[in-house]
Every structure is written in C-alpha cells, then in structure tokens.
Amino acid sequence: MAPRFLLALAICKLIITVGLNGEPTELLQLCVGGGRLSMERVDVESASLDFGMMSRAEPLAVYHPSSADDVARLVRAAYESSRGFAVSARGHGHSINGQAQAAGGVVLKMSGAGPAAQSRPAPRVAAEERYVDAWGGELWIDVLRSTLERGLAPKSWTDYLYLSVGGTLSNGGISGQAFNHGPQISNVYELDVVTGKGDIVTCSEEKNSQLFHAVLGGLGQFGIITRARIALEPAPQRVRWIRVLYSNFSSFTRDQEYLTSLHGEPASKKFDYVEGFVIVDEGLINNWRSSFFSPRNPVKISSLGTDGGVLYCLEVTKNYDESKADTVDQEVEYLLKDLDFIPTSVFTTDIPYVDFLDRVHKAESKLRANNLWDVPHPWLNLFVPRSRIADFDRGVFKGILGDKASGPILIYPMNKNKWDQRSSVVTPEEDVFYLVALLRSATVDSSGDASRRLEHLADQNRRILKFCVDEGIEVKQYLPHYSTREEWAGHFGDDKWARFYQNKMEFDPKQILSTGQRIFKPEF
Ligand code: FAD
Known part of the structure; x- marks a missing residue:
C-alpha cells in the first residue's frame, strides 16, 4: 500500500478510536479519494478561529478535499453515520462570528494550498458564452486572474478579493457594482452542490431551481458549493x-x-x-x-x-x-x-x-x-x-x-x-x-x-x-449573527423562515452542515 494511503488510514482509525460518532466503513471511505483528513494541531487550530477572532470552536479534524467527490464522501459519511457529525465548509475563514466552524466535527477546507488543492479543478473560462466555472473554494482574486487572461472579468464584486466563491455566495457578495448588477448571487448561472445527504446536484434557474435559490445567500445550510458558473463581461483596462x-x-x-x-x-x-x-x-x-x-x-x-x-x-x-x-x-x-x-x-x-x-x-x-x-x-x-x-x-x-x-x-x-x-x-x-x-x-x-x-x-x-x-x-x-431560534425566525420573517426551514429539512435533514451559523441545533 502507498505510504499516503497508510497515513490516511491511520488518521481514520484514530478518529474512530476517539469516537467521531461514525461507523468505520464510512470514515474509511474518506481515505480512498485524493483528499486529506488531518488532525494535525496546526490545521485544527487554524480552523478553530476566523477573521473576527472573537469565538473559538475546535473541530476534531480538518478535511482537505481534492474534488467534489471527496466532499460528497465526507458529507455522506456524516449523514449515514448513526448520530451524524458536523461538517462546515470553510472558504477563507473571513467570517466574524465563527460561521465556518464545526465544533467537534470536521471542517472542510475548501480554499488554500497543499497537495489536495493541486487536483482541484482550475477556473475554466468559456469566453464566447461569457462565464467561468470556478471551484467553490477558489478565491475571487484567482478567479479574476484567470478570466483576465481571456480579457474578461466577473461583473459584481466584493471590496476585498481574498474571499472564496462559496463563502460570498453563501451570503450575497456586495460592493459598489451591486446597484447596477446586483449582488454576486444575482450573477451566477449554475452551481454544483453537495447536499446534506452527500448527493452531488447540479442546479440553476431551470434545473433543481429550489436548491439553486436556497443555496444562494443560504449561509451554507443546504449544501456545499463545489462549482459556480459566474457571469463575465469584457474587462475594462x-x-x-x-x-x-x-x-x-x-x-x-x-x-x-x-x-x-x-x-x-x-x-x-x-x-x-x-x-x-x-x-x-x-x-x-x-x-x-x-x-x-x-x-x-x-x-x-x-x-x-x-x-x-x-x-x-x-x-x-x-x-x-x-x-x-x-x-x-x-x-x-x-x-x-x-x-x-x-x-x-x-x-x-x-x-x-x-x-x-x-x-x-x-x-x-x-x-x-x-x-x-x-x-x-x-x-x-x-x-x-x-x-x-x-x-x-x-x-x-x-x-x-x-x-x-x-x-x-x-x-x-x-x-x-x-x-x-x-x-x-x-x-x-x-x-x-x-x-x-x-x-x-x-x-x-x-x-x-x-x-x-x-x-x-x-x-x-x-x-x-x-x-x-x-x-x-x-x-x-448582513452576514447575520444570532444565537436563538426566535432571533433567526425574526431575521427571516414568517414566510421566508418557513421556506428556509422547509429547505433545511429537505436538503440537510440531519442538520449536519455549517453548524457554526448556530441556526439549527443538531443533537450530536
Ligand atoms: P468563510 O468564512 O470561510 O465561510 C462563511 C460561511 O459560508 C460559513 O458558514 C461557511 O460554512 C460557508 N461556506 C464557505 N464555503 C462554502 C461553500 N463552498 N459552500 C457552502 N457554504 C460555504 N462581504 C461582502 O459582501 N462585500 C465585501 O466587500 C466584503 N468585504 C470583506 C472584507 C474583509 C476584510 C472581510 C474579512 C470580509 C468581507 N466581506 C465582504 C464578508 C465576506 O464576504 C464573508 O465573510 C464571506 O463569508 C467570507 O468568505 P470566506 O470564503 O472567508 O467564507
């Protein structure tokens, strides 16, 4: 067996030993893809804090996926295990109040370098159709660099580009272009999403539209964005x-x-x-x-x-x-x-x-x-x-x-x-x-x-x-932060909360995803 596989196997065994509520078979599957499961102190420590530096929550492990399949394998393991465990996607960790944390669970590190990152799909620009397909953990600065090679650029921005595609699309993504083009979530044609059941679903206005609309601005509650198709325009000089x-x-x-x-x-x-x-x-x-x-x-x-x-x-x-x-x-x-x-x-x-x-x-x-x-x-x-x-x-x-x-x-x-x-x-x-x-x-x-x-x-x-x-x-x-169910319901208002709740039950029924948002309180 290859040394890397042996190492991954050892980590999985360790997780099972310390009791991540998972059945061995599901967790072992995590080791088979190109991803890397880590319990190294440096990984756990950096996933415990965010830009806000005000709340700290340690995950048990950090998973570095190399593909959407890796993401799906992890989420499926959490979903199928008897009690479930938290899985929070983390983009660049630029939240303020611990929104990308997964206390006692697994942080899915979508952005950043390392061996797993090398196999992630690079941004793919379709110049004639004027869109780019970007990995969910891609930083906007890298999306921009890729599209500029074809003389194109996304239309709607945030003021700061060292944020991930999945992170800003889970909120809105706004800057001074929003009055004209709308927020970033209004400039997306299609998404690949790994739902809370571990299914990989392609969605858009036309296809699986309920999931598409739910995920945009969805605070990571309904699925993990692994690919976003983003609208482009000619880049000015x-x-x-x-x-x-x-x-x-x-x-x-x-x-x-x-x-x-x-x-x-x-x-x-x-x-x-x-x-x-x-x-x-x-x-x-x-x-x-x-x-x-x-x-x-x-x-x-x-x-x-x-x-x-x-x-x-x-x-x-x-x-x-x-x-x-x-x-x-x-x-x-x-x-x-x-x-x-x-x-x-x-x-x-x-x-x-x-x-x-x-x-x-x-x-x-x-x-x-x-x-x-x-x-x-x-x-x-x-x-x-x-x-x-x-x-x-x-x-x-x-x-x-x-x-x-x-x-x-x-x-x-x-x-x-x-x-x-x-x-x-x-x-x-x-x-x-x-x-x-x-x-x-x-x-x-x-x-x-x-x-x-x-x-x-x-x-x-x-x-x-x-x-x-x-x-x-x-x-x-905007980038909301509440701690009680009543406050969240008040934030959304009756109709929207009812839809939000219904979508949660449909796409993440075990309430595994993005627990750092503190909207739902799973029992694990
Ligand atoms: P993270 O903090 O890693 O994650 C945020 C949330 O999204 C978490 O709940 C996480 O679980 C979830 N998530 C992350 N990746 C995915 C994914 N792939 N799929 C599903 N869910 C996912 N916002 C603006 O709109 N406009 C601005 O101009 C702006 N400027 C900023 C400047 C700075 C310096 C900072 C620190 C933040 C700024 N923000 C701005 C806020 C920023 O857009 C959000 O905090 C955003 O979530 C950060 O992206 P991230 O990749 O760091 O997300």
Missing part, C-alpha cells in the same frame, strides 16, 4: 476613481440615490461603482481604506466645516479602455455636474482596473506590517431601509459612535429589484436600502487593554441594534 466630500447628510444620500437610480441608463450615463463612507473621527488619513488621500492629495478637514462633527465621502468610479480615454473626462463631468458636494473636495485618481478591484489588499499589507490585521473584529453590517437612513445617521453616526469609529464605516444604497427574492438572503422591504458596514478593529485602547476596547465596541454594536428596535428602524443584518 482602467478606472477613473473619484471621491467627493459632503458635510450635509441629506445632500449626500440624495446624490447617492440619484446615481444608483441610473442603473437602467446606458453605460456612458452612469458610474460603474457607487459607494461611500462616513468619517466620524481620526481624519481621512487614518482611515485604512483611504490610502487614496495620499500626501500628494491632502485633505484639510478642518477647512471643510462638518455637520455635527461628521463628514461623508461619496466614492464613484468610471471604467474605461485606453482607446476611449478622451471621452472619460466628459462622462465624469456630466455625472458630477448636478451633485451637491463641497466644491473644493474633488479627489481623483486613475489606476488599472485590477489595482482598483484589489485595493483593500494593499491596506491589508500595511495593517499586517503593523500587526493590526490579526486582531478582534467586532464588525456590524446592516441593511437599513432608505426611509430611515436619516434617523440612523442622527442616532448612530452623530450619536452612539461618539467621535471614534475604530475603522471604516461604509454606506451605500442598493436597488432591491437587483436581488432575486427567491434566494435565501434577507433584505428590508423597501425598494432602496443602504448597506451600513461598521468595520471595526479592537486594537489596544489608551490604557493598553485590547479586551476593554473589544467589549466597548461590542457594547456599541448592541446599543446600535437596540436603538434600531426602539426607533422602529427595520434593519436586517
């Missing part, structure tokens, strides 16, 4: 990137809503990306996404005059090809001319398209160099109905946050008609809603105590949620 400032919140939101209402216009008459952020403190230079405001491009905030100490920054881009460079100025000017920003506050830069898409990675490198990346992240992401965004501004940006945000605060509107209501994701009732993302880092406070800072920020998050309840602002959490 360059990006004109503009930021303008506002001291008046209603002017800021009026302009954002105007620009995002242009989604039906021809490309030359709308921006390609519309986002924005709130500046409550610390100046623009300290904001980790603001490398844009370089020393060559200084901002004198004190000279701008703020509304209750708060400034708002609208961020837009226009994509273009070098051959059309002469018209981009006119198009930008046309779009900016009716906006009501502070006239002296126009900041423009021009960079290659890839550099724009990969902009947050630059900030990551800087934070890593200063040991500020691997710290607790008590993030709060909310969808706020448009009709209440001014109340939110008053109560949160100019109220609860005080003068220290501890990280970027993103704010931008999206159009509900770009979100397929058949998917599992939850959005507010109104036609337009805002993403408000409080992306905070709990670094040491003035007394040198990081845990105090974390507690302070977590407390602020609770106060923000309570403020919304008290004021009747019907926000929905």
